[in-house]
Amino acid sequence: MSVTQVPGACPLDCPDGCSWQVTVRDGEAVALRGTPDHPYTRGTLCVKVNQFLEHTRAPDRLLHPLRRVGRKGEGRFERISWDSALEEVARRLSETIERHGGEAIWPYQGTGTLGFLQGLQGRAGSRLWNVLGASRHDMTICSIAGLAGLRYTLGTSTGIDPESLEYSRLILLWGSNPLTTHHHLWKVIQRARRDGAHVVVVDPVRSRTAAQADEHLAPLPGTDAALALGLLNVVLAEGAEDRAYLENHTVGWEAFRERVLEFGPARTARETGLAEEEIVRLGRRIARTRPTAVRVSQGIQRHAGGGTALRTLACLPAVTGDWQRPGGGLLYSTDGYFGGNREALHRDDLLDRPVRTLSMTRLAEGLLEVDDPPVEALVVYGANPVASSPDQNRIRRGLAREDLFTVVMDHFPTDTADYADIVLPATMQPEHLDVHDGYGHLYVTWNEPAVAPPGECLSTTETFRRLARAMDLKEPALYAGDEELAGELLDSRHPSLAGITVDALRERGWARLSYPDPKEFAPYADGFPTPSGKLEFVSETARADGHDALAGYVPAAEPGDGELARAYPFVLISVANHFFLNTVFGNRPALRRRAGGPSVVLHPKDAAAAGITAGDRVLIGNVRGEFEAAAVVDEVVRPGVAMTAKGHWPKLTGGHGPNATVEERDADMGGGAVFHDNRVRITPLPPRGDDSSED
Structure with a gap:
């Protein structure tokens, strides 16, 4: 044995x-x-x-290539060979190129895997798409608005080392629920608490993490930048700004100071729905506690002012001088610390001319409205947009086009796979080679294939190699093996990879990137990679891009007052499910049982006003669409906010989900999605089996 x-x-x-x-x-x-x-x-x-x-080993795992035999969306397929599948895909892509050029192909990649070889971090497949001249896929669904906003203030989106939070004395978990979404950080925070750190959660809902924090503030969704300005107003009132740091390491302080002074506690309370006393209390704590760290997650930037919110939050540790201290500053993503040779993987030099970019979160628009040229071929991998992307109903209409050739590479028959013409079975993580970093730590990890793939599953890299061969493409870079790709990625002169080779990484399995010990690491103590070399309260780059040059506040596009709010009185937010990750595991019976069915949580006052009691079936909807859920009545949400969880597969839970109600609209920066800038009406439904509903 x-x-x-x-x-x-x-x-x-x-x-x-x-x-x-x-x-x-x-x-x-x-x-x-x-x-x-x-x-x-x-x-x-x-x-x-x-x-x-x-x-x-799930029984519904895809093990063989399939060809559609029913109508699009029905999910009826027949088994075919890999040769037949690749021949058909190659022929249809070649015909599309002959009719309209390569830009009529949309390679639609998601976050199903973040690997550098098989997944998003290395833009898997980009060599092939560059050779074909396909449209560029803009990955806008997750964190892009916040990344863009941070770059205006910091010159980078890369924040502090998460392990340095152990040395923080005040930790603001802003829109962050690490007990559900990244529980290893909570262990770092617990070590800080043992040394006296105070933990505050800022979140419209009392999450698992908020329930265990020392303090919880529940602002209205989309008002985070207003709250940040209001807290800084209190810091100024306390005379606690770090004047030396502001003078030596920032640009535009006087202008930003005037903006901060506009957000006194009374105005901030009106904007955020918080009590003045809460704002003043936390502002005073920030004024006197060093170092202070702010951990921000993606949820707060999924609204109209999402980019501005991150941009303004990054200003808070500048006013207090915390950017110069280990354990101080802001953490959103650490992805920029890894200095691997991504360009060697992407090979954008293989693209012979500029091509258009299509936004991931505007899939319906791309399929129904773009016509120069039209999207005639869609290749989906690592993604389940029917369940995960905005404007679910229009996406279904776009995918139902008979003239659209759709290929889905996946592990399971998702809602999106049901619309495919060809389905290709993909390997899962223990079955292929890959290299990973993390966007919440400073380590790089080797993934060695542990077992052979089941059935006829192929890795993403191998699928694209075989497709290139089926299309008779001659570019040698299309046929590089996985170990060769890993070597190209790690062949970098970036100091973060000093001493990290393929052999060393493979032997141990992981390595910390070459940065100082977290206890001593303050990455921006001496400056920032902005045009000025300083933190920029006023950004000329932002001005040139059409934004306010000064950090500030952009309110929700669907505000809490006026005619729209009267018609649709709830802001719906879709939080991370404790038992799913996006839609991964949404078909796993054991985890589905633990997650329960789709639900929506209402504050008791809101439920009583709407005539809703716990357990009632309710309809959540607006002009864009609707879905059904079971009502939960609980004070974990503030009045005016309704909370549901993402990750359920529509085909397994009634046919529609929360994204049926979300508008296909951009945030202020980066083209980010606006999942949490979404007003809905919630009404009770008759009990199941009751035929008394109105005609």
Whole structure:
């Protein structure tokens, strides 16, 4: 009997980017655990990923190529060979190019895996799409508005080292729920608390994390920038601004100071729905506590002013001088710390001319309205847009076009796969080679294939190599093997990779990037990568891009007053599900049982006013669409806010989900989505089996 421990990495869209080990006995994966000696993972995985091996063996896993035999959306297919599938895909893509050029092809990639070889971080497949001249896919669904906003203030979107939060004395978890979305950070925070740190959660709902924090503020969704300005107003009133830091390390302070003075506690309370006393209390704590760290997650930038919110939040530790202190500053993403040679993977030099860019969160628009040229071929991988993207109903109409050739590469028959002409079975993480970093830590991880793929599943890289061969493409770079790709990625002179080679990484399975110890690491103590070299309260780059040059506040596009609010009295926010990750695991029976069915949480006052009691079936909707859920009545949400959880598969839970109500509209920066700038009406439905509904 042969037993080995194979190093790997969780591939999912989570900042923790966990290092794991797969126990393999006689060629079969029999156990999975977090890597015991990893400084961040520390031997544990989350409730979702603990069952990953069982997920790879699920009975509904796709194991063979399929061709559609029913109408689009029905999910009826017949099994075909790989040769037949690739021949058809190659022919249809070639015909599309002959009619309209390569831009009529849209490679639609999501965050199903964040790997540099197989997934999003390395833009898997980009070499092929560049050779074909396909449209460029703009990944706008997750964090783009916040990334864009931070770059105006900091010159980068890369924040502080999460492990340095152990040395913080005030931690603001702003729109962040690490107990659900990145629980290893909570362990760092707990160590800080043992040394006296005070933890405040700023979130419209009392999340699992908020319930365990020292303090919780629940502002109205979309008012985070107003709250940040109001807190800074209190800091100024206390005379606690770090004048030396402001003079030496920032640009535009006097102009920003005048903006801060506009947001006194009374105005801030009106904007945010908080009490003045809450604002003053937290502002005074910020004024006197060093170092202060702000951890911001993606939820707060999913509204009309999302980019501005991150831009303004990054100003807070500048006013207090915390950017110069280990354990001080702001954390949104750490992705920029990894200095791998991404360009070598992308090979954008293979593109012979500029091509158009199509936005991930405007899929319906791209399929129904773009016509120069029209999108005639859609290749979806690592994504389930029918369940995950805005304007679900129009997306379905676009995917139902008979003249649209759609290929879906996936592990399971998702709602999106039901619309495919060809479905291609993809390998899962224990079955292929990959390299990962994390956007919530400073480590790089090697994922060694532990077992052979089941059935006829192929990796993303191998699928694209075979497709290139089926299309008789001659570019040698299209046929690079996975180990060669990994070598090109790590062949970098960036100092973060000093001493990190393919052989060394493969042997140990992980490595910390070459940065100082978190206790001593303040990455922007001496300046920022902005045009001025300083933190920019006033950004001429922002002005040139058509934004306010001065950091500030952009309110919701669907505000809480006026005719729209009277017709649709609730702001609907879709939070992370504790048992799913986006729509991954949404088909896993054990996790579905633990998650429960679709629900919407209302404050008791709102429920009483609407005639809704706990357990009632309700209809949540607006002019864009609607979905059904069970009502939960609880004070974890503030009045005027309704909370649901994302991740349910519509086909398994009634046919529609929260994104049926979300408008296909951009945030202020980066083209980000506006999932939380979404007003709805909620009405009770008759009990199931009751035929008394009106005609």
